[in-house]
Amino acid sequence: MQLMKGMTIVTALAAALSTTALVQAADIDDAIEYRQSAFSVMAWHFGPMGAMAQGKIDYDPEEFARRAEAVNAVAGMPWEGFVEGSYMGDNHGVETDAMAKIADNQDDIQQRVETFTEETATLAEVAQEGDFESSRRAFAAVANSCKGCHDNYRDN
Amino acid sequence: MQLMKGMTIVTALAAALSTTALVQAADIDDAIEYRQSAFSVMAWHFGPMGAMAQGKIDYDPEEFARRAEAVNAVAGMPWEGFVEGSYMGDNHGVETDAMAKIADNQDDIQQRVETFTEETATLAEVAQEGDFESSRRAFAAVANSCKGCHDNYRDN
Numbered sequence: 001m002q003l004m005k006g007m008t009i010v011t012a013l014a015a016a017l018s019t020t021a022l023v024q025a026a027d028i029d030d031a032i033e034y035r036q037s038a039f040s041v042m043a044w045h046f047g048p049m050g051a052m053a054q055g056k057i058d059y060d061p062e063e064f065a066r067r068a069e070a071v072n073a074v075a076g077m078p079w080e081g082f083v084e085g086s087y088m089g090d091n092h093g094v095e096t097d098a099m100a101k102i103a104d105n106q107d108d109i110q111q112r113v114e115t116f117t118e119e120t121a122t123l124a125e126v127a128q129e130g131d132f133e134s135s136r137r138a139f140a141a142v143a144n145s146c147k148g149c150h151d152n153y154r155d156n
Numbered sequence: 157m158q159l160m161k162g163m164t165i166v167t168a169l170a171a172a173l174s175t176t177a178l179v180q181a182a183d184i185d186d187a188i189e190y191r192q193s194a195f196s197v198m199a200w201h202f203g204p205m206g207a208m209a210q211g212k213i214d215y216d217p218e219e220f221a222r223r224a225e226a227v228n229a230v231a232g233m234p235w236e237g238f239v240e241g242s243y244m245g246d247n248h249g250v251e252t253d254a255m256a257k258i259a260d261n262q263d264d265i266q267q268r269v270e271t272f273t274e275e276t277a278t279l280a281e282v283a284q285e286g287d288f289e290s291s292r293r294a295f296a297a298v299a300n301s302c303k304g305c306h307d308n309y310r311d312n
Contacts, residue, residue, distance in 0.1 A: 041194050
């Protein structure tokens with residue numbers, strides 16, 4: 001009876017721990033999917049802006065400004081999805097290209113995010129003036145910041 | 157030689173049409189993934205707000221207001237992803253629960269989107285005041301609008 005009781009407690013504890021582990025894993029999966037979703041939203045708007053900046057499609061000042069505003073509205077959002085345990089090689093359920101070294105370079109990341117969000121704010125502001133050349137330059141600055149992080153912290 | 161030439165033109169035309177079809181399919185897939193991403197971003201922020209509104213976690217006025225602002229920033233975005241050919245049963249490459257009848261009820265959808273974005277704006281504004289009861293009410297109005305569209309136009 002003593003043994004039975006002991007086993008029951010151990011079993012209950014194991015079940016509780018297992019439940020906790022599952023909840024945490026789900027949270028991490030959600031965080032990865034959240035940050036990927038935020039990047040996808042930005043990419044959707046960034047695409048046509050890039051095509052305009054490169055002269056592949058006609059520059060439509062209103063459309064460009066609307067999409068610049070959308071990128072800027074989301075620019076501050078993905079970062080809270082980069083949580084401990086959510087990187088490549090961590091034991092979670094979602095595919096990610098986010099390299100593990102992100103966890104060890106928080107100061108650099110934070111500096112990059114600050115620069116990026118300042119640049120998207122500038123882009124949204126400049127785009128409203130409707131001048132192609134300055135819009136193109138502000139766009140290039142943002143694109144360059146995207147690339148900087150991707151080159152350093154994304155595995156592809 | 158005449159036949160060869162004719163066949164070449166037909167082959168080239170078929171290839172061109174096939175390329176066009178592929179590009180369009182990719183665009184539709186992108187549109188579906190875009191709108192789903194925008195909804196995911198909102199859901200990420202909506203979750204903790206709901207838990208606070210229901211008393212499952214402590215009400216944190218700053219956190220609630222920050223997330224309300226995020227939801228409001230994205231609230232106007234998903235809708236451009238609901239394009240022709242992107243619904244359930246259409247021949248595209250992405251799983252979607254968006255019912256085909258969306259295409260036939262554009263006036264109703266537009267009215268619902270207007271109400272929804274007005275409500276998220278109110279939520280973001282009210283949340284800044286930091287009063288639980290009015291925040292909870294503004295949140296419930298938004299949640300109710302989500303549900304209205306889901307009940308009518310989402311297949312689950």
